[in-house]
Amino acid sequence: MALGAMIAVSWQPGRKFSAAVMAFGSGTLIAAIAFELADNVYRTANFGVLVFGFLLGGLLFTTLSKYIDEQGGFLRKPAASRRYIVEHKVFQAQELVKHLAHSEVMQTLPEDEKPILAKLLTPCSVHPQDVVCREGDTGDYFYLIGVGEADVYKGKTWINRLRSGDIFGEMSLLTGEPRSATVIAATAMELYRLDQSNFSQILTQSPYLALALSRTLARRLRLAIECQQAPQLPLPTNPSILEPLPDDDGRILAKMVQKSAPMAILVGTLFDNIPEAMVIGMNSHASHLGGAFLFAVFISNFPEALSSSFGMKQAGIANHRILTVWFGAVLASGLIAILGYLIRDNSVPLIVAIAQAIAGGGILAMLTSTMMPEAYELGGSSVSYATIMGFLVGFLISFS
Secondary structure, rough: HHHHHHHHHOOOHHHHHHHHHHHHHHHHHHHHHHHHHHHHHHOOOHHHHHHHHHHHHHHHHHHHHHHHOOOOOHHHHHHHHHHHHHHHHHHHHHHHHHOOOOHHHHOOOOOHHHHHHHHHHHHHHEEEOEEOOOOOOOEEEEEEEEOOOOOEEOOOOEEEEOOOOOOOOOHHHHHHOOOOOOEOOOOOOOEEEEEEHHHHHHHHHHHHHHHHHHHHHHHHHHHHHOOOOHHHHHHHHOOEEOOOOOHHHHHHHHHHHOOOOOOHHHHHHHHHHHHHHHHHHHOOOOOOOHHHHHHHHHHHHHHHHHHHHHHHHHHHOOOOOOOOOHHHHOOOOOOOHHHHHHHHHOOOOHHHHHHHHHHHHHHHHHHHHHHHHHHHHHHHHHHHHHHHHHHHHHHHOOOO
């Protein structure tokens, strides 16, 4: 674990390499569980104990791991971080649909299309006197006002005031021509913008959105005719230009890092390794559980630590904190192994078999929820061969 963490803070391995090692480790660990751990439990107790222990271990690991992830521990796993980003976006889209329910665009769309549009909208905060878009500039975005008001100018002529629920910027996207007017924030605003590619995509898929835009354009045309004779008003002096938004996923992940608890990351990292450390401790003096399981644990922990440490580094966690987490996990795993040794020496064989079965179920749950999905995501279907090779090597060591 510590070796993988130390390498990750200074070197980024290739996706294919990480996937192959992780898949190979998964295969060896599955072989060790099947031919050493499960076989030992079955011979010591019976099949019922094996089933009970594995199911209980899987349930405990899954439930507690989910709780730790919810406290911020998910950052130890790149795959979990990406999953949380997706879930956050889904939740954000649902909340946005409610927040923008008063908008004519949302009112026009059918219920099944509202979340689709909401997922594509990017939030943006605007200060008073900010220039949201300027006449003559290229139109790259369509805007929907969540909160606040803005003034529309054609040259120096004031045309209209936009309010919460209104949209603007759609004409330039529809025609491909430069912005026809300047929009300046009159108050602090919450805007939601849609880029040109997403705008074109959803417009072709939704006739309801096209209907809402047609109504808006008709009103704009009427207002433009009415304001042709309006007196010219000076534009606000020295307006600031709206700055581009940061990367959406990066912004979401940054918020998650701020809310996450470092202790949750440490506890989660340790929790992933409790079953393995417990099994090693309970069988440290047994000849039947040796090479295969220890080899499988090393091979599986190295890429897991490598991938997790790199994911934590991407999330903005300092190198010294990453190393502290993993060295702390190594120390704690040693203590857990000692606990496993004491359980073995002071318990009847049935209790030891149940404990080993629970640990085995936890290890399998860790494999299926962390290592194997991560390996497939990084390497695709090619990781199947690495997993098979790992399994065969584990089998060979078990019976050698």
